[in-house]
Amino acid sequence: MGSGMKTPLILLLCLEILAFAVLSMASTSITNDAYPAGFGDEPGSGSGSCASREDVLVPPRRELYDEGRIFDISHKYRPDMPSWGSTEGLGQFLWLPASMKNGSLANNSEMKLPTHTGTHVDSPGHVFDHYFDAGFDVDTLDLAVLNGPALLVDVPRDKNITADVMKGLNIPRGVRRVLFRTLNTDRRLMWKKEFDTSYVGFMKDAAKWLVENTDIKLVGIDYLSVAAYDDLIPSHQVFLEGREIILVEGLKLDDIKLGIYSVHCLPLRLLGAEGSPIRCILIK
Ligand SMILES: *[C@@H]1O[C@H](CO)[C@@H](O)[C@H](O)[C@H]1NC(C)=O
Numbered sequence: 001m002g003s004g005m006k007t008p009l010i011l012l013l014c015l016e017i018l019a020f021a022v023l024s025m026a027s028t029s030i031t032n033d034a035y036p037a038g039f040g041d042e043p044g045s046g047s048g049s050c051a052s053r054e055d056v057l058v059p060p061r062r063e064l065y066d067e068g069r070i071f072d073i074s075h076k077y078r079p080d081m082p083s084w085g086s087t088e089g090l091g092q093f094l095w096l097p098a099s100m101k102n103g104s105l106a107n108n109s110e111m112k113l114p115t116h117t118g119t120h121v122d123s124p125g126h127v128f129d130h131y132f133d134a135g136f137d138v139d140t141l142d143l144a145v146l147n148g149p150a151l152l153v154d155v156p157r158d159k160n161i162t163a164d165v166m167k168g169l170n171i172p173r174g175v176r177r178v179l180f181r182t183l184n185t186d187r188r189l190m191w192k193k194e195f196d197t198s199y200v201g202f203m204k205d206a207a208k209w210l211v212e213n214t215d216i217k218l219v220g221i222d223y224l225s226v227a228a229y230d231d232l233i234p235s236h237q238v239f240l241e242g243r244e245i246i247l248v249e250g251l252k253l254d255d256i257k258l259g260i261y262s263v264h265c266l267p268l269r270l271l272g273a274e275g276s277p278i279r280c281i282l283i284k
């Protein structure tokens with residue numbers, strides 16, 4: 001970290017650059033017909049980075065954006081994050097076959113990881129082979145379901161999600177997206193590299209209850225599977241059979257107040273893949 005003494009000066013410098021950027025964008029927006037007038041006036045947009053000095057080369061890494069209005073509810077991909085069925089965690093998933101240190105013009109990383117790693121989405125092809133063969137991959141998932149108003153709820157900590165638990169949550173009809181925070185968050189399971197089968201998830205009867213008695217189409221949960229380990233395939237099947245419900249797993253729901261948000265989740269357009277890493281945010 002840079003010395004605290006320099007901060008005010010750097011801040012001033014940054015503010016100046018920002019003010020200049022906003023001013024120049026505002027003035028170009030009058031004459032430029034490449035985009036509507038006024039576009040680019042949003043404070044903070046297009047200012048680029050202020051890290052022009054060596055001592056401020058500290059990349060920003062945050063869980064919150066815009067003064068706490070935007071929550072990042074995706075997990076970072078790290079070698080020590082849990083991976084399904086493994087005691088060793090994800091392990092190395094990034095390589096740098098071309099690097100500037102070895103004379104390349106640029107750094108170019110490659111990655112290889114299971115598509116159901118970290119915060120990810122399941123498509124119907126995950127547990128139905130005929131859907132897989134018919135092409136119900138992550139590219140076919142409805143972005144209108146993956147984006148919109150969402151409810152964050154806490155479930156009882158002493159059991160898995162059963163039909164009774166679902167009933168008790170009293171989620172009103174009309175609610176289409178629900179993120180279920182469970183004991184998994186309290187146990188910080190997504191930060192433990194060993195895969196843990198004792199995570200909390202949906203039992204088959206709860207999945208069935210949700211399908212039959214609610215309008216929920218987006219089900220989010222805070223460990224690698226929405227289905228409890230004991231009902232792994234049956235719960236997935238109940239959710240995915242109708243091809244309307246989308247499952248988002250491995251969400252990071254720590255330190256967020258219960259309530260209504262706008263959720264935004266975007267999977268990669270992986271043709272032929274029944275799972276995909278997904279970036280999800282909540283906006284207040
Ligand atoms: C550079 O090349 C050497 C020799 O092939 C290799 O051992 C090293 O890991 C490479 N470093 C990077 C950053 O790619």
Ligand SMILES: *[C@@H]1O[C@H](CO)[C@@H](O)[C@H](O)[C@H]1NC(C)=O
Nearest residue numbers: 158159160198200228229230
């Ligand atoms: C949830 O179910 C798993 C098995 O699927 C079990 O190991 C775990 O103890 C259960 N959790 C609670 C809180 O009952």
Ligand SMILES: CC(=O)N[C@H]1CO[C@H](CO)[C@@H](O)[C@@H]1O
Nearest residue numbers: 096098099100101106107108
């Ligand atoms: C410019 C840049 O991103 N350089 C990076 C290239 O990759 C090496 C890792 O081998 C990094 O240390 C550099 O920072």
